[in-house]
Amino acid sequence: MDITAGTIVLTLIWGVAVGCVYMLLASGLNIIFGVMKLVNFAHGQLLMIGAYATWTISVATGLNAYEAILVSMGLVALLGVAVERLTFRKVLGTEKLNEIFVSLGLIYIFENAALLFWGDQSQRIVSPFSGLSFDLQAFSISYDRIVAVGVVVAILVAFGLLIYRTKIGLAMRATSQRNVTATLMGINVEKIYMITFALGSAMAAAAGGLYGIIFSFNSQSGAMMTIIAFAIIILGGLGSIRGAIVGGLLYGIAEQMATLFLGGIWASAVAFALLIAVLIIRPNGLFGEKGE
Amino acid sequence: MLSRQKLTAFVRSKGFQILLISFAILALIPVLIRDSFFLFVFTLIFIFAIYAASWNFLTNSGQGSLGHAAFLGIGGFASAIIGSRLSVAIITASKLESMPIGALSVFLQIFVLLLGGLLSAGIGLLIGLACVRLKAWYLAMVTFGFSVIANTLSSQFDSFTNGINGFAPATFVPSGFPFYILVISFAVISIGVMYAVMKSRMGLAFRAIHGNEAEARMIGINTAKYKLIAFTISTFFAGIAGGLYVYFIRFVDNSIFSPTNSFLPLIMSVIGGLGTVSGPVIGSIFLTSIGQILTTQPVTQGLSNTLGPFFPKVGYVGPPLTYLFIGVILIVIVVFSPKGLESLFRKFYKYLIS
Numbered sequence: 001m002d003i004t005a006g007t008i009v010l011t012l013i014w015g016v017a018v019g020c021v022y023m024l025l026a027s028g029l030n031i032i033f034g035v036m037k038l039v040n041f042a043h044g045q046l047l048m049i050g051a052y053a054t055w056t057i058s059v060a061t062g063l064n065a066y067e068a069i070l071v072s073m074g075l076v077a078l079l080g081v082a083v084e085r086l087t088f089r090k091v092l093g094t095e096k097l098n099e100i101f102v103s104l105g106l107i108y109i110f111e112n113a114a115l116l117f118w119g120d121q122s123q124r125i126v127s128p129f130s131g132l133s134f135d136l137q138a139f140s141i142s143y144d145r146i147v148a149v150g151v152v153v154a155i156l157v158a159f160g161l162l163i164y165r166t167k168i169g170l171a172m173r174a175t176s177q178r179n180v181t182a183t184l185m186g187i188n189v190e191k192i193y194m195i196t197f198a199l200g201s202a203m204a205a206a207a208g209g210l211y212g213i214i215f216s217f218n219s220q221s222g223a224m225m226t227i228i229a230f231a232i233i234i235l236g237g238l239g240s241i242r243g244a245i246v247g248g249l250l251y252g253i254a255e256q257m258a259t260l261f262l263g264g265i266w267a268s269a270v271a272f273a274l275l276i277a278v279l280i281i282r283p284n285g286l287f288g289e290k291g292e
Numbered sequence: 293m294l295s296r297q298k299l300t301a302f303v304r305s306k307g308f309q310i311l312l313i314s315f316a317i318l319a320l321i322p323v324l325i326r327d328s329f330f331l332f333v334f335t336l337i338f339i340f341a342i343y344a345a346s347w348n349f350l351t352n353s354g355q356g357s358l359g360h361a362a363f364l365g366i367g368g369f370a371s372a373i374i375g376s377r378l379s380v381a382i383i384t385a386s387k388l389e390s391m392p393i394g395a396l397s398v399f400l401q402i403f404v405l406l407l408g409g410l411l412s413a414g415i416g417l418l419i420g421l422a423c424v425r426l427k428a429w430y431l432a433m434v435t436f437g438f439s440v441i442a443n444t445l446s447s448q449f450d451s452f453t454n455g456i457n458g459f460a461p462a463t464f465v466p467s468g469f470p471f472y473i474l475v476i477s478f479a480v481i482s483i484g485v486m487y488a489v490m491k492s493r494m495g496l497a498f499r500a501i502h503g504n505e506a507e508a509r510m511i512g513i514n515t516a517k518y519k520l521i522a523f524t525i526s527t528f529f530a531g532i533a534g535g536l537y538v539y540f541i542r543f544v545d546n547s548i549f550s551p552t553n554s555f556l557p558l559i560m561s562v563i564g565g566l567g568t569v570s571g572p573v574i575g576s577i578f579l580t581s582i583g584q585i586l587t588t589q590p591v592t593q594g595l596s597n598t599l600g601p602f603f604p605k606v607g608y609v610g611p612p613l614t615y616l617f618i619g620v621i622l623i624v625i626v627v628f629s630p631k632g633l634e635s636l637f638r639k640f641y642k643y644l645i646s
Contacts, residue, residue, distance in 0.1 A: 039429045090627040097356050100432060101562050101626045104555055108619025112612040119605025223551060227440075230433050269444035272437035276422065279434055283425045 019252020
């Protein structure tokens with residue numbers, strides 16, 4: 001394939017659009033880590049469930065795909081509440097490995113339940129803008145990718161307002177700093193944990209809806225997404241939202257560039273090489289705070 | 293050095309006798325139950341027991357890996373490639389039709405497996421060097437990344453590895469009972485060695501690091517050195533398990549690096565009992581037999597007939613239901629009995645003798 005300036009610009013724009021979806025997913029993972037000090041390795045599976053939920057809702061009710069995303073965010077948030085209450089709450093505060101084990105169990109449950117309910121064929125959400133694109137001379141950009149960037153920015157802004165302008169946001173920030181002190185200040189920490197997990201899950205579901213519009217997906221799609229989200233927040237530093245935004249963009253662009261220059265099978269390997277290189281030099285990520 | 297006195301002391305020691313007895317019991321089982329499916333499952337159980345034990349050994353030093361399939365795969369590919377080259381060389385040199393099976397071929401098989409393990413340990417040492425400063429999920433992620441990279445490399449250098457289409461390794465030890473004996477010899481020795489290390493002063497250092505790394509360093513333990521040793525030993529045995537696995541199923545391709553294979557030893561160890569010697573073995577018995585029995589033809593057919601109508605979108609409901617079940621069991625064990633089945637058996641035993 002010829003690599004012209006046009007293809008490079010196009011790849012860059014693709015990278016930004018895909019990076020925005022990753023960014024949203026990673027922010028969800030990051031808010032959960034920031035407040036609960038918990039890493040949910042089944043976060044990508046929530047994205048997959050969110051994508052399926054969006055697909056099912058838009059097929060069953062004929063809703064516009066972007067409206068269906070809103071409904072699926074609500075449903076996955078409820079699922080998140082159930083997951084938090086039934087599993088993670090029981091192992092919080094015990095050994096860190098237990099959280100990894102529980103998330104692994106959740107991965108098995110989500111993936112296989114999705115396989116049982118939705119089958120093994122890949123699906124794709126039909127959006128109202130499908131097939132439409134901006135035609136510039138050298139390349140064309142589909143509307144969906146531009147809308148995806150807009151949706152992600154809107155959700156992140158709403159999220160920022162929630163964190164910095166509301167009382168719940170204040171309570172979440174307090175809990176993230178020190179949960180014992182937050183309890184002493186009269187904050188119901190368990191409730192905050194529940195809200196945080198629901199919020200993170202809803203963000204994963206939104207990312208899932210956007211992912212399902214841009215790419216086709218199946219029950220296995222979540223695994224790689226967890227890894228990518230994790231790689232991003234490690235790049236950016238655990239618990240840092242700014243890091244997740246920069247990391248998401250960097251990762252999306254790096255991945256698309258690797259696909260362009262080296263071929264599809266290198267996409268994930270290059271991303272991991274980047275991740276490993278960063279971690280060897282800075283064991284706490286680019287913007288990470290010093291750990292224990 | 294290994295003097296005659298020490299050797300006799302070792303032969304008379306309790307540990308060695310336990311090894312011999314367990315070997316004898318395991319070797320007798322297929323003689324009593326003559327069934328090829330049973331033998332197949334049992335061989336697989338002990339291959340995965342080595343693999344799970346190697347993961348458990350690493351975790352005992354506080355390092356949880358999510359990418360052990362990298363080492364399973366490196367050991368498998370290395371021993372299969374070396375074995376194939378060797379067998380071609382022998383066949384051309386001796387002008388025979390095929391590789392003669394005998395004492396020499398058994399020796400070659402062991403040699404090839406050990407080479408696979410050593411290569412895996414060598415790469416493990418290098419990866420361990422990169423991982424020595426990392427903790428918890430950082431380490432989990434980086435090890436997982438290495439298994440993804442190993443997969444990519446085996447596809448990229450396909451002309452050398454044949455990773456995309458896969459290939460069958462040469463036959464050195466015939467399948468069936470002889471291979472079972474080979475597997476249980478390796479299993480008993482490997483698990484015995486790991487047990488001995490875990491009980492030694494070095495094992496104490498590992499547990500101290502697991503407990504609290506900063507404190508371990510404070511009392512004068514060279515934590516980086518011990519973490520590297522644990523990584524190397526663990527990856528050596530994972531490589532051996534990989535070689536055995538590849539020679540047992542008589543096929544290897546890059547799907548050996550799959551995340552499922554990375555998660556398997558973890559699930560086995562956790563279900564069986566983390567940090568114990570018998571845990572990984574119990575977990576392997578439990579998980580491998582469930583997996584094998586639920587995927588046999590009559591069971592899959594029965595499941596499809598009874599539960600299939602509820603899930604019209606899938607052809608075979610057996611495998612996804614099995615994995616769903618494994619996920620539920622894993623969570624239930626972690627939440628309600630974090631020490632695994634091993635501790636439940638122990639409690640039950642205490643209840644029986646009281």
